[in-house]
Amino acid sequence: xxxxxxxxxxxxxxxxxxxxxxxxxxxxxxxxxxxxxxxxxxxxxxxxxxxxxxxxxxxxxxxxxxxxxxxxxxxxxxxxxxxxxxxxxxxxxxxxxxxxxxxxxxxxxxxxxxxxxxxxxxxxxxxxxxxxxxxxxxxxxxxxxxxxxxxxxxxxxxxxxxxxxxxxxxxxxxxxxxxxxxxxxxxxxxxxxxxxxxxxxxxxxxxxxxxxxxxxxxxxxxxxxxxxxxxxxxxxxxxxxxxxxxxxxxxxxxxxxxxxxxxxxxxxxxxxxxxxxxxxxxxxxxxxxxxxxxxxxxxxxxxxxxxxxxxxxxxxxxxxxxxx
Ligand code: ES4
Ligand code: ZN
Numbered sequence: 001x002x003x004x005x006x007x008x009x010x011x012x013x014x015x016x017x018x019x020x021x022x023x024x025x026x027x028x029x030x031x032x033x034x035x036x037x038x039x040x041x042x043x044x045x046x047x048x049x050x051x052x053x054x055x056x057x058x059x060x061x062x063x064x065x066x067x068x069x070x071x072x073x074x075x076x077x078x079x080x081x082x083x084x085x086x087x088x089x090x091x092x093x094x095x096x097x098x099x100x101x102x103x104x105x106x107x108x109x110x111x112x113x114x115x116x117x118x119x120x121x122x123x124x125x126x127x128x129x130x131x132x133x134x135x136x137x138x139x140x141x142x143x144x145x146x147x148x149x150x151x152x153x154x155x156x157x158x159x160x161x162x163x164x165x166x167x168x169x170x171x172x173x174x175x176x177x178x179x180x181x182x183x184x185x186x187x188x189x190x191x192x193x194x195x196x197x198x199x200x201x202x203x204x205x206x207x208x209x210x211x212x213x214x215x216x217x218x219x220x221x222x223x224x225x226x227x228x229x230x231x232x233x234x235x236x237x238x239x240x241x242x243x244x245x246x247x248x249x250x251x252x253x254x255x256x257x258x259x260x261x262x263x264x265x266x267x268x269x270x271x272x273x274x275x276x277x278x279x280x281x282x283x284x285x286x287x288x289x290x291x292x293x294x295x296x297x298x299x300x301x302x303x304x305x306x307x308x309x310x311x312x313x314x315x316x317x318x319x320x321x322x323x324x
Pocket of ligand 1: 016019054061166167168194197245275276
């Protein structure tokens with residue numbers, strides 16, 4: 001079963017490129033850019049990855065990305081992730097990045113987007129991996145800041161396919177960003193948002209109703225609201241679930257306590273993704289394996305999860321056919 005899972009072609013729809021920064025590359029980029037890290041060694045960095053909740057992770061995640069400055073840094077980060085995709089048999093990936101987290105450190109949008117895009121283009125040509133970029137706004141910043149960032153990003157609109165919402169969820173409900181999502185919808189972008197990770201089911205409802213998102217990132221709290229579950233099923237809204245992330249951030253007690261089987265049982269369009277694999281114990285294969293160790297799914301269930309991800313991907317009809 002393990003080799004079946006490793007060899008299964010995969011589609012990843014919930015991945016923060018900054019969350020793929022392995023400690024080894026963090027040290028290399030720190031040296032290259034003459035940044036001093038608050039850690040002595042790669043082992044000390046890994047030892048610090050012991051999270052209590054989403055915020056305790058975010059603090060280290062924003063600190064980690066402080067080594068990214070140049071186009072080459074963003075290229076190297078993204079290329080390293082895409083080689084992991086090849087090793088995990090990920091054939092299509094949609095990756096988030098956090099433009100505001102780099103703009104606030106003085107890194108231009110063009111630097112960020114050109115480095116990420118160039119690596120994606122090289123991976124398509126050299127490894128046959130298709131990819132797309134989703135610009136994600138930090139929900140703990142203001143809507144004005146998100147709007148300004150969105151408008152600046154329109155100069156590079158051919159580089160990204162959609163917008164999303166991430167960072168500290170509780171206290172920052174989706175409706176705070178209604179105007180940005182209205183603008184992006186008018187401009188023809190795909191819309192997604194993190195909702196129901198640490199926040200309540202009502203945030204998932206709000207992401208659907210006030211932001212008009214096409215997919216929900218995480219969404220594991222949806223089972224708390226039966227009417228919401230029925231809406232998600234009827235509208236076939238995909239949920240990009242990240243099992244190891246949920247365990248590492250203690251949003252579930254442990255993997256055997258994860259609502260994933262119940263979500264699949266209800267007929268929700270569930271997909272499996274790695275979120276921030278450098279921080280949460282591994283990439284797609286590690287997520288598949290951890291889920292399999294907990295739940296011993298049948299091959300049919302794995303095929304269903306993979307087909308859900310193909311259905312949920314923001315790709316052309318021709319690429320979707322090729323993925324099936
Ligand atoms: C994130 Cl796991 C998670 N949740 C919310 N925001 C994020 N940004 C990066 N990883
Ligand atoms: Zn995420």
